[in-house]
Amino acid sequence: MRSACRSLFFLAVAVTLAGSVQAQETASTTEEKPYHVAEDGTVSWPVFSGFRRYNSVCHTCHGPDGVGSTFAPALVDSMKRLSYEQYMDVVVNGRKNVNTAVQRTMPSFGLDPNVMCYIDDIYAYLKARSDGVVPRGRPAKKEDKPAEWAEAEAACMGL
Numbered sequence: 001m002r003s004a005c006r007s008l009f010f011l012a013v014a015v016t017l018a019g020s021v022q023a024q025e026t027a028s029t030t031e032e033k034p035y036h037v038a039e040d041g042t043v044s045w046p047v048f049s050g051f052r053r054y055n056s057v058c059h060t061c062h063g064p065d066g067v068g069s070t071f072a073p074a075l076v077d078s079m080k081r082l083s084y085e086q087y088m089d090v091v092v093n094g095r096k097n098v099n100t101a102v103q104r105t106m107p108s109f110g111l112d113p114n115v116m117c118y119i120d121d122i123y124a125y126l127k128a129r130s131d132g133v134v135p136r137g138r139p140a141k142k143e144d145k146p147a148e149w150a151e152a153e154a155a156c157m158g159l
């Protein structure tokens with residue numbers, strides 16, 4: 001649910017900005033980041049949650065901390081060019097890249113609550129990694145879990 005709302009929000013922003021090049025340029029610098037990292041390195045809760053989820057599901061193929069492997073791309077690089085919608089599409093629906101030279105398959109996670117309930121958190125973590133503001137490894141300091149985040153998690157996971 002959180003993701004759907006967010007997509008609508010992004011769509012609304014995109015529509016509002018369409019037609020004005022100047023506005024689009026401003027958007028790339030003022031676009032709201034999906035994460036927050038304090039000067040002392042304390043990461044916002046979603047980044048920490050995303051770190052945990054990424055490193056329990058995605059790291060087997062995409063490597064620890066998003067650095068890639070021989071058979072799946074480094075997401076720290078991918079996230080520099082993928083939009084939120086493109087990221088969502090690949091994770092929800094999966095993607096096959098199979099021809100005579102390569103055989104690579106990104107599984108579909110659309111029915112996996114352990115991914116779908118945290119898909120915005122994983123996005124926040126990967127964006128922070130690709131923007132270079134979160135180093136490799138487990139974030140040393142994190143903000144407390146916000147009550148509204150805990151409520152959304154419980155609703156999504158059906159707890």
Ligand code: HEC
Pocket residue numbers: 054057058059060061062071072073075078082087090091095096097104105106107109115122
């Ligand atoms: C079984 C291995 C595997 C797992 C697990 C996996 N992926 Fe992938 N993923 C791939 C492969 C292989 C590709 C490249 C597919 C292609 O070449 O089209 C890919 C592509 C992607 C892309 C597009 C990258 C680009 O540069 O366009 C994203 C985003 C992505 N994966 C995110 C995730 C996330 C998030 C998770 C964990 C929830 C995850 N993946 C788990 C194998 C995996």
